[in-house]
Amino acid sequence: MAVSNTLNRTRSNGSRRTVDRGFQVVCLLVASLALVILVTLVTAILFRGGNWLSLGFLLNGHRENAPEQSGVGQAIIGSIVVCLLCGTAALPIGIGTAVFLEEYQPLSRAGRWLHGFIQLNVSNLAGVPSIVYGILGVTAFVYMFGLFGQIQANKPPPMEFGATYFYQTKTLGKKWVQFRATDPTQQVFEIVAPLQATNESRQAIELNVIDRSATPPSDPELRDRTVYSGATASILSTKRPWYFHLPFSKSVLSAGLTLALVILPIVIIASQEAIRAVPPSLREAAYGLGANKWQVVSTTVLPSALPGIMTGAILAMSRAIGEAAPLLAVMGGVISTTTSLGNLMDKSPVLPVTIYRWAQDENPAFENLAAAAIIVLLVFLLLMNSVAIFVRNRAERKHA
Amino acid sequence: MVLSTSPTVQRPQEFKSARPGRNQPQDSPTAIEIADLNAYYGDFQALHQVNIRIPQNHVTAFIGPSGCGKSTLLRWINRMNDIIPTARASGTIRLGDTNVLARTTDVVDLRRHIGIVFQKPNPFPKSIYDNVAFGPRLHFKTTSSQLDQLVEWSLRKAALWDEVKDRLHKSALGLSGGQQQRLCIARTIAVGPKILLMDEPCSALDPASTARVEDLIFELSEQYSIIIVTHNMQQAARCSDSTVFFYEGRVVECGPTIQVFTRPKQKQTEDYVTGKFG
Numbered sequence: 013m014a015v016s017n018t019l020n021r022t023r024s025n026g027s028r029r030t031v032d033r034g035f036q037v038v039c040l041l042v043a044s045l046a047l048v049i050l051v052t053l054v055t056a057i058l059f060r061g062g063n064w065l066s067l068g069f070l071l072n073g074h075r076e077n078a079p080e081q082s083g084v085g086q087a088i089i090g091s092i093v094v095c096l097l098c099g100t101a102a103l104p105i106g107i108g109t110a111v112f113l114e115e116y117q118p119l120s121r122a123g124r125w126l127h128g129f130i131q132l133n134v135s136n137l138a139g140v141p142s143i144v145y146g147i148l149g150v151t152a153f154v155y156m157f158g159l160f161g162q163i164q165a166n167k168p169p170p171m172e173f174g175a176t177y178f179y180q181t182k183t184l185g186k187k188w189v190q191f192r193a194t195d196p197t198q199q200v201f202e203i204v205a206p207l208q209a210t211n212e213s214r215q216a217i218e219l220n221v222i223d224r225s226a227t228p229p230s231d232p233e234l235r236d237r238t239v240y241s242g243a244t245a246s247i248l249s250t251k252r253p254w255y256f257h258l259p260f261s262k263s264v265l266s267a268g269l270t271l272a273l274v275i276l277p278i279v280i281i282a283s284q285e286a287i288r289a290v291p292p293s294l295r296e297a298a299y300g301l302g303a304n305k306w307q308v309v310s311t312t313v314l315p316s317a318l319p320g321i322m323t324g325a326i327l328a329m330s331r332a333i334g335e336a337a338p339l340l341a342v343m344g345g346v347i348s349t350t351t352s353l354g355n356l357m358d359k360s361p362v363l364p365v366t367i368y369r370w371a372q373d374e375n376p377a378f379e380n381l382a383a384a385a386i387i388v389l390l391v392f393l394l395l396m397n398s399v400a401i402f403v404r405n406r407a408e409r410k411h412a
Numbered sequence: 413m414v415l416s417t418s419p420t421v422q423r424p425q426e427f428k429s430a431r432p433g434r435n436q437p438q439d440s441p442t443a444i445e446i447a448d449l450n451a452y453y454g455d456f457q458a459l460h461q462v463n464i465r466i467p468q469n470h471v472t473a474f475i476g477p478s479g480c481g482k483s484t485l486l487r488w489i490n491r492m493n494d495i496i497p498t499a500r501a502s503g504t505i506r507l508g509d510t511n512v513l514a515r516t517t518d519v520v521d522l523r524r525h526i527g528i529v530f531q532k533p534n535p536f537p538k539s540i541y542d543n544v545a546f547g548p549r550l551h552f553k554t555t556s557s558q559l560d561q562l563v564e565w566s567l568r569k570a571a572l573w574d575e576v577k578d579r580l581h582k583s584a585l586g587l588s589g590g591q592q593q594r595l596c597i598a599r600t601i602a603v604g605p606k607i608l609l610m611d612e613p614c615s616a617l618d619p620a621s622t623a624r625v626e627d628l629i630f631e632l633s634e635q636y637s638i639i640i641v642t643h644n645m646q647q648a649a650r651c652s653d654s655t656v657f658f659y660e661g662r663v664v665e666c667g668p669t670i671q672v673f674t675r676p677k678q679k680q681t682e683d684y685v686t687g688k689f690g
Contacts (some may be wrong), residue, residue: 121498293534297596299495300530301603302523302545311546315539 029248054390061383069384074348074361079377084385089353090264090360091392095333097268097356098275105272106279107314109134113200113280114287115309138277146341154342156259163261168196168249172257174355179245184228185236188212189219192220193247199313201245211237255355260342265356270342271335276329286317297309319407323400335390336364345369363389428630429669430655431473437467437654437668443607443637444489446634449503449513451484453496458484460661462503472631473648473669474641476658477684481639482570485658486609488512489639490526524551527600531612533583533592535599540567540576543584545593547603562602569680570598571628582624590621594628604679605677608632610640612646622630626651649673 021207072083083254109130118127151157161170168177177196181203183189191209193201209219222228229235260266290313314321339362346359347369353360363385369380424529428434444466451459459481466472474482490513493499496551504513512522524547535543544563548554554562563580567573572594576587584595593613600608610629615624629638630651642648648655648669655672657665657680665672665681 117497233509237580241577291534293530293532294536296492296495296530297536297599299530300490300523301550301599303550305518311550312536341547354641 044137055387057383057390060380061385061387065387066379066382069381074366077375079375079381082378082381084363084366084388086348086352087361087363087366087385088388090362091333091364093353093360094161094262094267094271094339094362096224097265097330098271098332099325099329101269102275102279103326106325107274107283107321108264108275110283110287111309111313114284115305115313134277134280138281141337142274142335142343143337145270145274146338148273148340149266151390153260153266153269154262155329160258163259166199169257169259169261172255174252174255175249175257179241179249180248181243181245184238184240185217187236187238189217189237191219191245196247196249199247201247203243203245204241209237214263235313251357252356253260253327253355255357257357260357262359263357263383264343264353264360267343267362268338270338270352271332274335274338277322278324278328278331282328283317283321286320288325289312289320290316323404326396326400326403328395333392333396334364339365340368363392377400426650427670427673428651435469435655440467440470443468443507445504445506446485446489447504447506448490449485449488449501449505450497451481451488451501451505453484454498458661460502462663464656464663464666466637466639467654468637469633469635470653471638471640471651471653473655474639474658475648475655475684476664478643480658481658481661482658483602483611486528486611486641487638489607489609490523490528491517492523492528492651492679494519510523521545524603525605526607526609527603527605528609528611529593529596529600529613532616532671533589533596535587535592535595537583539581539586540585540587540595541580544599544602546629547599566598566602567595569601569632570594572598587623590617593617593621593625595626597625597632601632603615605636607637607639610638612641612643615643622647645673645687649685657684657686 018342040374055361068081069083070407071085072081074083075081113127113131113134118124140360142301162167168175177193178190179201180188180190189209189211203221206221207219209217211217217237218231221241222238224242260269268295294312294316295308298308298403303311314318343359343362343365345365345368346361347366349359349362351358367385367389369381369384370378373379424629429436444460446464447464449459450457450460454566462481464487473678474486477489487493487500489505489512493501501513507525510517510522512526536546537545541563544566545559548559548562563578564573567576571583572591575591576595579586585588587595593616597608597613613629614625617625626647630639632638633653641650648675652668652669654664655669656663657672657676657678659680665678667677672681673685674687
């Protein structure tokens with residue numbers, strides 16, 4: 013006779029069934045609660061911001077005190093540029109680190125220690141709050157530890173490429189002339205002697221400098237290139253699309269690189285998972301055919317792991333596009349710029365910072381605009397996540 | 413050839429090596445000479461003092477119960493064990509003038525000369541063509557017409573060409589298990605090895621595919637020295653010329669297949685080939 017048959021049945025089948033049912037209901041309620049919160053949130057945002065969505069809203073920039081004419085045009089472009097920069101920086105570093113951690117497991121004691129140390133750091137960095145990366149970004153990218161000197165207002169940065177400086181002044185004939193600046197740190201230039209310049213139709217001319225007491229020439233051609241001695245010319249610059257300076261100062265490049273730091277641990281961990289999922293038999297096959305490590309990684313491991321890596325990277329970038337804190341630290345609360353984004357050293361408004369600024373605005377209409385901007389941001393997130401799911405599903409079908 | 417007359421349980425009946433005109437392994441030159449080989453995984457010694465000779469252009473079968481070290485030996489012959497961090501070996505494996513186990517041996521070049529086929533068919537998730545072209549692309553600079561010829565030659569050698577010639581650029585994963593394994597053989601011979609190592613190449617295949625691969629192995633031994641690890645006694649008997657029986661990391665018996673299967677010198681071998689243990 014089994015021991016269980018000697019026990020008294022103190023728990024009835026009925027009470028056990030009640031507990032079972034009860035637990036099921038509790039689980040269902042908890043799950044629905046999450047759904048209810050999400051639905052409420054989305055509905056509230058749609059109600060507040062839905063009316064403000066229009067083509068103009070998607071194309072315009074921010075206008076002070078004019079919510080009807082404000083929009084997220086600049087912010088969308090800024091967000092896309094920052095996000096692309098972030099991906100371009102984070103992907104190669106992230107994949108490279110993951111390949112090192114997974115494929116190049118060193119044998120020596122020191123090598124194993126380094127390997128373990130990097131792995132530990134990656135895991136820890138994944139949990140660091142993004143504002144901390146923001147401060148790191150300010151030190152490392154905006155000021156570059158002061159290695160290249162200080163950035164001063166109204167002065168060109170210490171090291172720069174792709175910019176030309178010139179002075180501009182108006183002649184007696186009311187025509188603008190320009191000439192190259194030899195010392196761009198000087199804001200104004202005093203013309204005392206004749207010099208080479210270009211006129212409005214970009215022709216080379218010789219500036220004619222006359223004394224203030226002298227009578228202006230009557231010949232219109234000469235008047236167009238005549239200035240008084242001591243006339244001042246003010247500095248101007250043209251920047252090429254590849255304009256670049258060190259340190260990066262507050263710019264979209266700094267912002268992209270900082271966000272790259274934020275998502276780097278996520279990219280590394282996702283890539284490691286993807287690389288680990290490549291069957292060892294494929295590696296053996298490649299080694300067996302005489303491939304060296306690089307050939308195994310480049311021809312076998314990475315192609316098989318790429319869909320997984322891409323999925324992880326896109327999800328990481330969709331986190332990056334929603335980050336506000338590090339961008340506030342690195343670019344400041346920029347909400348509009350007078351010129352459109354021309355090079356990587358420009359500042360630009362981005363969606364999360366725009367939302368942050370609008371939500372704080374004294375004019376309550378801007379709060380509705382913030383809701384509309386949130387809808388735009390959510391659409392972006394949804395799009396990116398769909399792409400990630402699409403990539404994963406296609407890879408699964410291919411390997412089935 | 414007269415087979416043993418002693419009554420046994422499961423004596424294999426077919427010996428391809430007994431076909432008329434087949435020259436015997438002991439008469440042919442040496443492909444690989446293994447001397448005093450000891451192999452370890454960490455502290456565990458997997459092989460003890462292995463001394464065997466692999467004859468050229470014959471099929472040599474490694475048999476023995478699971479964990480007896482036969483796969484370990486196979487994987488040391490082309491240094492596949494380098495991938496395993498804890499694996500070590502001492503002794504010599506001599507291939508011509510080179511000692512395979514020497515530190516200075518170029519492993520990449522070694523594996524070009526000693527190809528390996530694994531237990532489970534493991535084609536790359538690429539097209540059939542790209543699978544066969546994978547090895548040559550690693551090692552040689554070829555024109556596309558040379559590569560086309562090489563792929564066709566390899567697939568013909570592996571008796572697969574007629575089945576796949578119309579779908580060369582389709583995924584290799586669409587092939588059946590037996591076809592995949594023959595593709596893996598084609599892929600291996602495409603880099604021009606002299607020696608083929610096969611680690612239980614038929615264990616994941618159905619009987620019909622197994623028979624095809626066995627025929628292929630025997631045919632390939634005209635040009636390649638083949639070592640096959642197998643758990644299947646019938647298979648070892650059918651398609652090998654000489655047989656090495658391993659037990660607990662030691663070589664118990666080594667000789668022509670017919671002799672090992674019909675007149676084994678050791679009691680343990682007798683018991684194993686007749687199915688009393690293992």
